[in-house]
Amino acid sequence: MTDHFLAIDIGTGQGAKIALFKTVHTTVAETMLHRNEYGQSYESFAERLIDHLKAFISKAGLSFDRIKAIGIACAGILRSDGEFQLVTNHRHFNGHNLRAHLEEHFGVPVGIENDANAGALAEWSVLKLELLYWVFGGGWGGAWITRDGTVRFPANDWDGDDASLHYTNEPGYAIPLDKLMLKMLFHEVNASYELFERIAVEDLDPPGGVITGPGGDRDSIRAEVILSGPGRLRLFRTLVGDDDYYERFLDTGECDFLKDASTAGHYIDKLSSMRVEAAINTDRLYGKVLARATRIMLRRAYRDGMPENLPICLGGKPSYALPYFGPSTQRALHRLGILNYLRPSVVDERGSNANLVGAAVLAESVWNRRQSGSS
Secondary structure, X not given: OOOEEEEEEXXXXXXXXXXXXXXXXXXXXXXXXXXXXXXXXXXXXXXXXHHHHHHHHHHOOOOHHHEEEEEEEEXXXXXXXXXXXXXXXXXXXXXXXXXXHHHHHHOOOEEXXXXXXXXXXXXXXXXXXXXXXXXXXXXXXXEEEOOOOOEEOOOOOOOOOXXXXXXXXXXXXXXXXXXXXXXXXXXXXXXXXXXXHHHHHHHHOOHHHOOOOHHHOOOEEEHHHOOOHHHHHHHHHHHHOOOOHHHHHOOOOHHHHOOOHXXXXXXXXXXXXXXXXXXXXXXXXXXXXXXXXXXXXXXXXXXXXXXXXXXXXXXXXXXXXXXXXXXHHHHHXXXXXXXXXXXXXXXXXXXOOHHHHHHHHHHHHHHHHHHHHHO
C-alpha cells in the first residue's frame, strides 16, 4: 500500500534535510545528507542522495512501493520542467534536472519548487487562505499564494532581466530602494547612510565598488542589502559606529558572535530586549525600510489582481526578531495606509520545518494530479 510522502529540502547550509510524512503534517522520520557528502559534481550528489534515500526508507521499515510521491524544496531559480537554472550556492547543479532524475529512478511522481514557494505552500496548507509569505535569511524571498494553493508569478525560466522578476516572488533581489529615501530614513535615527553603504561595499565587494539596484541602477539598492539577516547586522554596525558601549551588555565571548551574520541576530535581539539604544534603533530603521519596500511590492501586486489586506506570514531565522522590528513596521505601514498585518509563520510556531512541510505538500499535489489523470 502506498501511504507515505518523501520530502527533501536542499538547503544552502548544512546539507539536504529529508523527512518521511504519513500526511503533510505528520512526520514519521527525518535524516540529513550532509553537505560534505555531496561530492564535487551534480552526478555524485544525485548518486549519494539516491543511496541515502534508499537507506533511510529501509531504516524506517518500509520499501519504496510504500512511497506515493517525492517533493523537493531548493534555493535558486528553476525552469518550468524542474531543471536547475540558477542555483548560486551549488552552481554545478545548473542545467541538471533532479526532479526527472528521481522520477525515472524510483518510478514515482516528483515535484520541485523554490524553497520560499515551498514555505508558502506549507503556510497555505494550514491556513487555507490567500496570503503573502516572506522568508528572511541570507536574502529576502517570498511568494504570493492564492486561496486554492497556486503560487503566483514564480520566477521560473528567468530571462536574466531584473524587470522580469515579480516583486512578490523575489522581493529582496527585485525591489529597488531609492538611496535618497534611505538617507532620510537613516537621518531619522541619527544614522549615516554613507557609513552603511561603506559597510555594504566592504561585505559585498560589488563591481566598481558601488552598490547598485535592480538593472544596475546607481540611485537605488536591492532591498535585501538591508532586509535580510546580513542586512540587519549591517544596520547594527552602522548604528554602533565606533561606540563599543553595547559590549557591556554581553557576556564574555558573545561579541564574537556579532561578527557573523549567521549568529548575530540572536545577540541583536538580546540587546534590543535590554533596551540598548543602538539595537532599538536598528530595528526601528529595519521596520521603516521594510514598510517602504512593502508599499513598493503591494503597488505592483495590486495591479496584478492581489486583494488588499492579505496576511503576511514571516519565516526564517531573522523573522524571529519580529517582536523587535514588527511594531516599527506596522506603525509605518499604517501611516502609509496599508492594513496588512505581519505574523509569525504558523508552521514555524508549530516547530516544523516549513521547507520540508512544503515539499510534502508538493508531493501530495503531484500524487493527486497523477491520480486524477489516471482516473
